[in-house]
Amino acid sequence: MGDLGKYLSDAGTRGAIWRMLLEHVYLSLLPLVISVFLAVVLGWVCHRYGWFRGALLGTANIVYTVPSLALFAIIPAVIGTQVLDINNVVIALTVYTTALLTRPVSDALDAVPAHITAAATAMGFRPLRRFLTVELPLAVPVLFAGLRVGSVSNISLVSVGALIGTGGLGVLFTDGFRSRYLAPIIVGIVLTLLLALLVDGLLVALRQWLTPWNNLQGVKP
Amino acid sequence: MIFADAFAWLVDPANWSGSKGIPVRIGVHLLYCLGAVLGASAIAVPLGLFVGHTGRGGTFLVGGGNALRALPTLGLVTFLYLIAGGGTGPVLIALIVLAVPPILAGTYAGIQDVDRGVVDAARGMGMTSGQVLWRVELPNALPLLIGGLRNATLQVVATASVAAYVGIETLGRPLLDGLRVLDYGQFVGGAVLIALVAVALDLLLAGGQKAIVPRGLRLTGQPTGPKKGKRSQKLVATAAQPDSGGSTA
């Protein structure tokens, strides 16, 4: 533990850790935001066109089984980015999170009772408006359940990127390992856990703010 | 173009023989995975059954499981290696630690998900607590339990690749070596192999899941079709929460 104090006492080290943390946030949360958009679109497509559903969800299942280290490596081969490009990690994690979110979004849209959509249509809502203001909000709880899983796994996955040159806090693990120094590794693990906890808390708060009807009645839509 | 190199690497007979050949690597990889999943099951299944059956400590278990899921695999592997001074033990322990949460969550959710009416009926028939657990709750929990095992397996297959960094001769080896010398064929070929092994194992377990689940449960066990009303929604929500999370490391 004395090591830990010594390690953190250096201002340069703290600055470097701070930059790694920011990179980690960027690498893990940007994919989350992108995949919400993608999953809503794809989920809607699945919901709307049944024949598409099997193919898309099947692909999503397979993609989700591919280990991250492998996916990080395959991305540059597929889309021709530089091997060290930070976007490889962003794209790989976006693919995972989208694969994770599409099924729940599609299921949630399927589960919106027909009489509710019928009522919205009867009130003169056009399909897009009905989707954005009625069906999507009702899918929020399920979407957020998926988002929470996605954020936790993204935050822990980013560090694997350290093995291919882009790793946020993961660099602390490779650095610490090379010089047999536990302090950076412990700092990296603790910060990763704290970050996951913080983001999870924010997501819960955001969900409650978005679905006030749940808080009032304690009833799932 | 890179995929052509990868294909060339994959079909080169020189890569398929000897102590560094692909079959040996796959074997080592699978051995680690098997050890880790068995080890984790030995811990997680009894614990999940106990907590699910008695209902004691459920919140703590779910919270703790989620926290474990956020543990960065590379951090855990390097940490345990340095603490224990190398060897295969620490890597196996790291793999077990990472495989426990999905199995625990699957077992617990499986027991929790058993219709209370069914359990009450079993009690009403005069079954003891143990009989209820073994004859009613456990068979009913199997779909989700095996789902947890599948997730754990995926997690372990992925982490075993990362473990090549600390000198374990798994399928991660060609990937990391290939990256060092920019041998794209080896790099991507290794990645493709890892992906194939993961997908193949998952399909195998999916088949096992179908075969093992008692016949009476097959119709209702899986949340498949759309528009099933309340019950299927609940299943979907639990599936997104403890079941399908964090399977790739």
Added chain:
Amino acid sequence: MKRSLAVVVAAAALLVSACGSAENLSGSDQQAASGEVVVGSADFTENKILAEVYAGALKAAGLKTTVKSGIGARELVVKALQDKSLGVVPEYTGNLLNYFDKTNATTTSEDVYTALKSKTPSGLSVLDKSAAEDKDVLVVTKATADAGVKSVADLASKPDFVLGAAGEWAQRWEAKINEVYGVKFKEIKTTDAGGPVTVDALKGGTVQVANLYTTSADIKANGFVELADPKNLYPAQNVVPLFRSDALDDKGKAALNKVSAALTTEKLAELVKRVDVDKETIANVAADFLSKEKI
């Protein structure tokens, strides 16, 4: 409804701004425009220290620099220089020459450096070499040395020995060690580039010979014995800056030449020890060196 709309707008804004900053983070093609020099390094302590030292010297000469540390082996680093991800990296003459010219047969410091200058591909160049050297070295445990293994040549009679080395070793040296010394290992195990895995494998007996680097603090700490290399399997390895020709101006070149003039093998080994053993930070050790040498 308003809330969900607000969230969609906010998320979209976040996305747009994030995409903007992505370009900065990836660093590709940025430096040519902004005049910023990106100093890269391979993934071992000494090279990382050298990268910090270079960056500090360039900064002192008034150039804007960033450091991208711990990238990987030479193959990756050179590629990163060529695709403009990096501007300058600390390199080693012998291995770099072998990389550019697989048929190279020179071994002495001067010959290697002269050959290197002529073989460096266009677009890249090297500056003055430093006296500081960091060679690959094969080491064994004291027990093995006491049993009569003192030179690489002695390994020829030990066909059951296993070597532990980085992933690229076999590709670079397996044929050559057989040609020069007639040595063939039972197996070449991939460990890491002179890191804990290699050292532990030798200590634990998984391998009988390990490839480390002469400045490594692990050799002394574990009582390992360096095998003599009388036929110069490993060529001279003077530290030398390799850079993309359009990345450095004259001020920058002069600054790095000053660093090379000040470096010696002993000083370099000391810097490595302060980081790996005393756990000082790379940045501090590098800054300390620069101020001591008045660069």
